[in-house]
Amino acid sequence: MKYVSLWRIVCVGLLMGVTACSTLTDALNERASGGAESPEDAALRSDVLARLRDDPMTGEHVFGVSVDNGVVILRGWVPDDTTRLRVNSVVRSTPGVVEIDDRLIR
Numbered sequence: 332m333k334y335v336s337l338w339r340i341v342c343v344g345l346l347m348g349v350t351a352c353s354t355l356t357d358a359l360n361e362r363a364s365g366g367a368e369s370p371e372d373a374a375l376r377s378d379v380l381a382r383l384r385d386d387p388m389t390g391e392h393v394f395g396v397s398v399d400n401g402v403v404i405l406r407g408w409v410p411d412d413t414t415r416l417r418v419n420s421v422v423r424s425t426p427g428v429v430e431i432d433d434r435l436i437r
Contacts, residue, residue: 372398375427379403382425388417394435401429409435 368376376398383389383396392414395406403422409415415435422431 368398379422379425382421383418386421388414389421401427402432403428404432404434406434409437
């Protein structure tokens with residue numbers, strides 16, 4: 332009986348953690364975008380976020396991404412320079428990106 336209760340607690344905790352991470356990502360991106368994005372910038376931001384999420388090296392991290400006239404502003408934490416370089420590479424390879432303003436911290 333104790334193991335069943337413990338298992339339930341672990342499952343609920345994991346579910347809450349996944350939900351919190353998703354909410355944190357949404358909040359970071361909403362705050363980073365500043366709210367007044369052109370449709371083109373919003374589409375580019377969505378594309379950049381999808382590419383970062385789909386990349387095996389960057390997908391496990393949370394980033395704030397905003398776009399202003401094709402300039403992508405990156406915010407968030409990276410564990411090392413290799414990850415930072417990979418984030419920049421993924422963003423740079425996205426069609427429509429004019430420039431990257433890397434504000435990632437380590």
